[in-house]
Amino acid sequence: MDDFYQQNILDHSRHPRNSGRLDHPSVSREEMNPLCGDKLHIDLQIDDGVVTAVGFTGRGCAISQAAASMLTEEIKGKSVAEVRALSKDDVLGLLGIPIGYTRLKCALLGLKAIKVGVYNLADEEFDDDELF
Amino acid sequence: MTQMIAPQFDLERIRADFPILHQQVHGHPLAYLDSTASSQKPALVIDAMNDFYRRTNANVHRGVYQLSEQATEAMEQARAKIARFIGARSVREIIFTRNTTESINLVAHAWGRANLRPGDRILLTEMEHHSNLVPWQIVAQATGAELLFIPVDGTGRLALDGLDRLLTERTKLVALTHMSNVLGTINPVKVIAAAAKQVGALVLVDGAQSVPHFPVDVGELGIDFLAFSGHKMCGPTGVGVLWGRKPLLQAMPPFLGGGSMIRSVGLRSSSWNDLPHKFEAGTPAIAEAIGLGYAVDYLASVGMDAIHQAEQQLTQYAVERLQGIDGLTLYGPAVAERGGVLSFNLAGVHAHDVAAVLDQQGVAVRAGHHCCQPLMELLDAPATARASFYLYTTPAEIDQLVRGLEKCKAIFG
Numbered sequence: 257m258d259d260f261y262q263q264n265i266l267d268h269s270r271h272p273r274n275s276g277r278l279d280h281p282s283v284s285r286e287e288m289n290p291l292c293g294d295k296l297h298i299d300l301q302i303d304d305g306v307v308t309a310v311g312f313t314g315r316g317c318a319i320s321q322a323a324a325s326m327l328t329e330e331i332k333g334k335s336v337a338e339v340r341a342l343s344k345d346d347v348l349g350l351l352g353i354p355i356g357y358t359r360l361k362c363a364l365l366g367l368k369a370i371k372v373g374v375y376n377l378a379d380e381e382f383d384d385d386e387l388f
Numbered sequence: 389m390t391q392m393i394a395p396q397f398d399l400e401r402i403r404a405d406f407p408i409l410h411q412q413v414h415g416h417p418l419a420y421l422d423s424t425a426s427s428q429k430p431a432l433v434i435d436a437m438n439d440f441y442r443r444t445n446a447n448v449h450r451g452v453y454q455l456s457e458q459a460t461e462a463m464e465q466a467r468a469k470i471a472r473f474i475g476a477r478s479v480r481e482i483i484f485t486r487n488t489t490e491s492i493n494l495v496a497h498a499w500g501r502a503n504l505r506p507g508d509r510i511l512l513t514e515m516e517h518h519s520n521l522v523p524w525q526i527v528a529q530a531t532g533a534e535l536l537f538i539p540v541d542g543t544g545r546l547a548l549d550g551l552d553r554l555l556t557e558r559t560k561l562v563a564l565t566h567m568s569n570v571l572g573t574i575n576p577v578k579v580i581a582a583a584a585k586q587v588g589a590l591v592l593v594d595g596a597q598s599v600p601h602f603p604v605d606v607g608e609l610g611i612d613f614l615a616f617s618g619h620k621m622c623g624p625t626g627v628g629v630l631w632g633r634k635p636l637l638q639a640m641p642p643f644l645g646g647g648s649m650i651r652s653v654g655l656r657s658s659s660w661n662d663l664p665h666k667f668e669a670g671t672p673a674i675a676e677a678i679g680l681g682y683a684v685d686y687l688a689s690v691g692m693d694a695i696h697q698a699e700q701q702l703t704q705y706a707v708e709r710l711q712g713i714d715g716l717t718l719y720g721p722a723v724a725e726r727g728g729v730l731s732f733n734l735a736g737v738h739a740h741d742v743a744a745v746l747d748q749q750g751v752a753v754r755a756g757h758h759c760c761q762p763l764m765e766l767l768d769a770p771a772t773a774r775a776s777f778y779l780y781t782t783p784a785e786i787d788q789l790v791r792g793l794e795k796c797k798a799i800f801g
Contacts, residue, residue: 290650291449356452358449358450358451358456359452384662385478
């Protein structure tokens with residue numbers, strides 16, 4: 257267990273980065289995981305096709321909250337195209353620990369919120385098959 | 389006879405995979421000729437399920453402990469195998485149910501009640517199993533929709549010359565069997581589906597007899613829903629599948645309510661989980677789903693084309709042998725248009741008596757109306773005896789059937 261809950265995961269889950277809500281987000285998205293009740297809200301501010309600010313609030317397990325927190329850092333300054341291209345493997349890479357099938361949904365909840373958000377912004381539907 | 393079988397198809401090796409086949413019944417070697425009712429299971433499937441209960445059993449999609457993780461992963465692997473097997477574009481289009489019947493009821497109740505209005509039409513065929521007839525009767529009664537039927541001609545095939553008149557703008561759904569469980573008729577689903585699309589109707593296919601016996605690719609058929617059962621395709625009872633096109637499944641309200649199928653629940657209302665979980669309320673048949681995954685592995689390893697070819701050859705042989713019996717009426721179309729299901733009657737002997745005499749000779753066949761009472765009316769037969777084949781059926785078993793029928797004639801003649 258020691259190597260599962262590594263220091264950076266505990267740190268991110270206790271002190272989520274980009275915590276709070278944005279005043280005028282370009283897009284907002286809430287996602288929840290019915291398995292364990294994880295819930296999170298992500299605001300994105302996008303200027304000239306670049307993510308300039310991120311707001312993140314949520315409650316849930318350390319994995320879901322840490323992964324989302326790491327992602328908020330990852331996407332800031334990235335273009336919308338780059339954010340759209342983020343994959344399951346990118347999140348697993350950020351976490352750096354093996355994630356089993358049932359925890360995958362926790363780990364990918366933040367990514368799902370962000371991807372649905374940027375797709376909705378372009379009036380497109382995000383096919384979340386790639387997160388399965 | 390063995391030279392008739394395709395060379396890569398090793399019948400003896402296949403039979404060795406099925407422990408149940410190697411036994412005596414009433415002093416004769418068992419000739420199991422009732423695979424249309426339920427197929428036998430290879431050791432691989434039996435072992436996989438035993439192994440699951442001995443080493444991995446836990447509930448799925450709930451726990452984060454190792455056993456639950458492993459159980460969940462095994463079940464989801466089975467889902468992925470089944471998706472590949474029928475050419476589904478997404479694993480999430482695979483809904484685990486109890487059987488074909490429940491799969492069809494799911495569509496009838498979830499899609500039907502939400503979409504059918506008075507005067508809408510559902511087009512069925514006269515050769516449907518009760519499982520693809522009664523659910524539509526119930527839904528038609530509840531919604532005011534009408535049922536229409538593609539007729540069956542004298543050779544046991546669908547009479548498609550009037551299809552244009554049967555399909556109208558009011559037709560919302562065409563639901564038909566891919567292969568008749570009585571006549572063995574293989575229906576031209578692709579042609580009918582294309583015609584249905586012309587009027588904007590959805591197409592549901594009862595694949596209970598097709599998916600186990602020949603290659604079925606949902607995309608190639610151009611259909612919207614496919615229902616089939618695990619136990620007829622070398623898998624266990626208690627698990628079946630509904631495949632549906634994702635946008636349709638996403639738009640449909642749930643069928644059964646309960647655990648797993650929800651996203652969030654309040655005291656007075658709830659919201660639904662993502663596919664496929666939205667349609668999988670309660671603890672599923674976990675070991676059975678895993679067993680079905682192994683059954684699919686097994687069938688794929690033999691090859692669905694090879695299985696179909698072997699069954700065609702065996703059916704040709706069986707038709708020739710049965711036609712040589714005086715006083716025997718064989719129902720259904722020519723071998724090229726049918727699968728390995730032969731319904732017949734012996735003049736002057738009730739089908740139940742035929743089956744009882746055959747049982748004494750170690751031959752297991754079905755006798756009765758085969759859950760197709762309207763079709764039996766059409767055939768003007770209160771019952772038939774039915775011999776059906778699968779990948780493990782041998783020409784020697786056909787010979788045993790023919791000897792049993794001669795015995796039957798001697799007793800009642």
